[in-house]
Amino acid sequence: MSNKYGDEDESKKAKMHLKANDLLCVNGCGFYGTPQWENRCSKCWRAHQNELKKSQDFAKNKSLLSFDQFQERRKSTTESKSRGIKNLFKASPIPESGASSPTSTSPASTPTRRRDLSPDSLEARKHFTDFLVANLSTAMAQEIARSVKNAVTKICEMRMNPDEMSELVMSYYQYLGERIGGHSLFDSPDCKVKVEDVMDQVEKYISTCCYTTFFCASHEEEVADVSLQDRIxxxxxxxxxxxxxxxxxxxxxxxxxxxxxxxxxxxxxxxxxxxxxxxxxxxxxxxxxxxxxxxxxxxxxxxxxxxxxxxxxxxxxxxxxxxxxxxxxxxxxxxxxxxxxxxxxxxxxxxxxxxxxxxxxxxxxxxxxxxxxxxxxxxxxxxxINSACNQAMYVLEGTIETITTVVKKAGGLASNLTGVHGKADDDLEKMLIVIKETVDFYPTEEYLKMKESIFGEEQETADLLVSLSRQSSESGRGTLSTSADSQPSTPQPQLEPSLESPLAAVSQK
CATH class of the missing domain: 1.20.1050.80 (VPS9 domain)
Structure with a gap:
């Protein structure tokens, strides 16, 4: 291989480095853009798409309609679409916090078309309901819950391509956000949440309940995902x-x-x-x-x-x-x-x-x-350029270093244990000496009784041995009496009585 990865090329930058300004929308609105939206932000991208669609519609109908007729038809189509969105997510007006609806029910019991919900959807519904009840007035929580759940039901029944579905959902977010934002509750200093917090919960609930409808909605997107994963x-x-x-x-x-x-x-x-x-x-x-x-x-x-x-x-x-x-x-x-x-x-x-x-x-x-x-x-x-940042090599080096440290610590621990054993033996001997001295100096009643018992047993044993010794001596004299009479007698040394224990006296005999 060539040495192109040497020092002369280390200064070259891979072509993925960007500056902060490169991430902003190309329209100069100050928001972030993304490559999938041609470096536009979401707002500018939708505006661009709408203008593009209008241009396409104009070109398509120019040969069939006069300009005035086209303008009238476009206005009619726009108004019809707006009414369709509002009718699709139609809900009764949100009452003021002090008012109550005679037909209102709790958010959890809002009548909807019965359908089986996944565990995630059930959990999302409970979390959404708890949030509304904890932070909003009862009447307002009921109306928001009714509107959102009605929207979820209608969305799950629709069959649209992903972009059309996205446009519809974004329109609903805007529609509901404007209705909620106009409520006097959020102007009160006692209000616990903001409009943005409520809309975040609305988005979480709708996204979770409609996930199978929203996510990876076309076969082409699945193929593109697999292709990208293979590429990576x-x-x-x-x-x-x-x-x-x-x-x-x-x-x-x-x-x-x-x-x-x-x-x-x-x-x-x-x-x-x-x-x-x-x-x-x-x-x-x-x-x-x-x-x-x-x-x-x-x-x-x-x-x-x-x-x-x-x-x-x-x-x-x-x-x-x-x-x-x-x-x-x-x-x-x-x-x-x-x-x-x-x-x-x-x-x-x-x-x-x-x-x-x-x-x-x-x-x-x-x-x-x-x-x-x-x-x-x-x-x-x-x-x-590649081995210097190879994570596996550094992990291996770190593992070897850790093992070396453990071995050194194990050797030091073994040496310390040997010293501890020697010190324990010395301490045991010293402790036994101290115990003996303490017991001798401060004898207990049990110790004295035990000592007297041992002394008595030793005395009895000594007396028995003395008696046996005398009997043996007398029998020996009877056997040797003849020889003893013929020989001059030798004076026997006198034994001094023992001043210690009877066992000591017996041992001397």
């Missing part, structure tokens, strides 16, 4: 070094944050609402920022995006493209236009765009070499 799988050889990240994998905290970011990115597919999916994405991106912080790297967009791409390649989350489309279609528009979640969502969209369009030029290498790595015919060389 073929790029498994692209390490953090190729993407020129500044991660320091020698630190365990950095590796932990990377794993946390991957887990949260994979968790996106398990959530049912756009609100929860964005929360998972936010936690994942915050873990990426923490990893950059632990690596003492800059936390700018220029460093964040390559790291997010690395996380995407490592995790290869399932159906990530469909999840991004789901969020863009059915999330509250304000959440995708500004704020923390919008910034992270825009970066994820850019990362997916980079994965789809990544080629040899992106990594500054030859086309044949890139294709060989992607197809698996060749493995990348262990050069500075």
């Amino acid at each position: 799988r073929s790029l498994h050889w692209v390490t953090a070094g190729f993407l020129e990240t500044k991660l320091v994998f020698k630190k365990q905290t950095v590796r932990d944050k990377i794993d946390e970011g991957i887990s949260e990115l994979i968790e996106i597919n398990a959530k049912k609402s756009a609100f929860e999916k964005l929360d998972c994405l936010t936690r994942s991106c915050k873990a990426v920022f923490e990893a950059l912080k632990e690596s003492e790297s800059s936390m700018s967009a220029d460093e964040f995006l390559p790291t997010l791409i690395y996380i995407l390649f490592r995790g290869n989350p399932p159906l990530i493209q469909s999840n991004v489309k789901f969020i863009s279609r059915f999330a509250i528009p304000a959440r995708l236009m500004s704020g923390e979640a919008a910034y992270f969502f825009t970066n994820l969209s850019c990362a997916l765009e980079f994965a789809r369009n990544m080629n040899h030029e992106s990594l500054q290498m030859e086309k044949a070499e890139f294709e060989a790595y992607t197809t698996g015919h060749l493995a990348p060389p262990l050069s500075v």
Whole structure:
């Protein structure tokens, strides 16, 4: 292989680095744009689509209608569509907080068409109802619950393409938000929640209950998801070094944050609402920022995006493209236009765009070499640009270092145990001496009785031995009396009586 990964090319930047201004909408509105909307924000994209549709309708009808007739027909169509949306989600006017409806019921008992709900939908309904009851007046909670549940029922009965369904749901969000926002309850200083909080709960409830209708609605989207996942799988050889990240994998905290970011990115597919999916994405991106912080790297967009791409390649989350489309279609528009979640969502969209369009030029290498790595015919060389950031190598080094430390500590522990055993033996001997001295100096009644008993037994044994000794001596004298009389007698030495115990006297005899 060539030495193109040497020092002379380390200064080259992979073509995924962006500045913060590059993430903004091309229309200059100040909100974040995404590649899937041609770098427009959600608001400008819908406006662009509406203008495009109007232009197409105008071109189609220009040859059939005069301009005045076309204008009248377009106005009629717009008004009809507006009335259709309002009729579709029709609900009675929301009364003031002090008023009550004679026919109102609790949100949980709002009459709807009976249909089987999934466990997730049942949980979402309970959470939504509890939120309304806890934070809004009874009458207002009843009317919002009735309107939203009616909308869910109608949506599940409709058959539309994803974009038309998205436009309809966005219109309903706007319609309901305007109705709720005009209520005097939210002007009160005692109000616990804002209109945005209520709309977030509405979005969570509708997204969860209509998830099977909203998510991955066409066969083409399923095919595109599988294709993208295969594409990312073929790029498994692209390490953090190729993407020129500044991660320091020698630190365990950095590796932990990377794993946390991957887990949260994979968790996106398990959530049912756009609100929860964005929360998972936010936690994942915050873990990426923490990893950059632990690596003492800059936390700018220029460093964040390559790291997010690395996380995407490592995790290869399932159906990530469909999840991004789901969020863009059915999330509250304000959440995708500004704020923390919008910034992270825009970066994820850019990362997916980079994965789809990544080629040899992106990594500054030859086309044949890139294709060989992607197809698996060749493995990348262990050069500075990829091995220096190889996480597996650092994990192995860390494991070896940990094992070495454990062995050293085990040797020190064994030495300490030997010293402890010796000290324990010495302490035991000293303790026995102290116990004996203490017992002798402060004898207890039981000890004295035991001592007298032992002394009495010793006395009896000594007396018995003395008696046996005398009997043996007398029998010996009778046997040897003849020889004893013929020989001169020798005076026997006198034994002094023992002043100690009887056993000592017997032993002397």
